[in-house]
Amino acid sequence: MTGEELFEKLSKFGLSPYEIKVYKTLLLNGPQTSTSIVSTAGVPQPRVYDLFNNLLTKGLIEISPGKKKIYRAVPVDVALTRIIGEMTSYRDELSEFIKSSEPETTKYNPYLWYMDNINLIREQMKNMVMNAQSEIIVSLRLPLLRYLDKYLLDAAERGISVIITVFPDSDRYDISQLVTKAVIKRRPGISPEIMIMDRDEAIVYVDNISTKTKYAIDFQEQEMIHIINYYYYNVVWKPSIYISKFQIKDSWGFKTSWISCEAINVFMNNGYRLTGHVIGDTQNGEVNISGNIKGTDVIPGYKNSYLIETDERVFTVGGRLTRIEDIRMDLLELHAEKIQQ
Structure with a gap:
């Protein structure tokens, strides 16, 4: 960034272009008379005293006593710190007023972000991959697959469960x-590109053939994420063919019930004993339990749940918005151990 910029x-601190010129001149050249400032800063003579008064009011300059006035700049750290303090105080006061003035019931406005710039879309997808805590679910055509490849690989290497559907162009x-x-x-054919991060945020990237436009919608609304997740599972994932399955590592972390069930079935069918640590909610509040995974209970289009046995009992665990299972899962940490023959 240049000095001018x-x-x-x-x-940003409320200075006009001429006020900036005067303040800059005094900062860089030291104390000066008004005549010298007009010459050095290049500001109109009739405006200069108004500019001085404005800068005095804002606490950015000082004037010497006596008949011959000398103007000098207040150091940046002093002047701007005071302004920032005043702005912070005003922000807090205004926020408190707005908060106290809000009606008791406010309209719910879900987070939705429309994007029609491919660079913005792919950067947002990259940020989601980099910020994932447990799980990334994504379907990608070749251009985005190329761009996100290394970030998805990095996520997998730091322990994130990375679930990918690719298309024939891969x-x-x-x-x-x-x-x-x-x-x-x-997947045998093309479908929309979708990314779901930790069941907390999703992007749907659409190629509208009829209007020849491309755009994406980013949202963090749970019911919408549930719908997109359901679409991904039934329309994108189920018709697709495995290239690589769940591999043995220290642990897998899942936020989504159908992925949990898919992993459990893969491991059990290959002779592994499974244990799990579940964090979630019940009708009586939050739960945090560990136990043996006993299997899955899947009814297409209705539920994807699994069973975990603790010392207390066997619990059924479903997705975050489940209505029929004992536990609404927020996170499953899954551990697999090969059964000795």
Whole structure:
């Protein structure tokens, strides 16, 4: 950033272009008379005293006593710290007033963000991958697969469960490294590109053929995420064919019940004993339990749940918005151990 651009940012503190010129001149050249300032700063002579009064009011300059006035700048750290303090105090006062003035019931406005710029869309997807805590579910065509490849690989290497559906165009790209770290399926045909992070945020990227436009919607609304997750599972995931399945590692972390059930079935069918740690909610509040995974209970289009046995009892566990299971899952940490023959 150039010095000129740096000083222009003083406009954020309420300074006009001429006020910035005067303050900059005094900061860089030291105390001066009004005549000298007019010459050095390049401001109109008739305006200069108004500018001085404004800068005095804002606490940015000082004037010497006596008949011959000398003007000097208040140091940046002193002047701007005072302004920032006043702005912070005003912010807190205004926020408190708005909060106290809100009606008791307010309209719920879900978070929705419309994006029609491919660079913005892919950067948002990249940020979601980088910020994931447990799980990334995604379907990608070749251009976004190329761009997000290394970030998805990094996520898998730091322990995130990375679930990917690719399309036929991926045959033109080497995904051999991802195959060793992520769970990947290939769908026979194209469908919308979707990303779901930790069941907390989702992006749907749409290629509208009729209008020849591309756009994406980013949202953090649980019911909408549930619908998109359901669509992904039934329309994108189920018709697809495995390229790489769930591999043995220290633990898998899941936020989504159908992925949990899929992993449980894969491991059990290959002779593994499973234990799990579940964090979730019941009708009586939060639960945090550990036990042996006993199997799954899946009815297509109705439920994807699994059973965990503790010293107390056997619990059924479903998705975050489930209505019929004992526990609404927020997180499953799954551990697999090969059964000795």
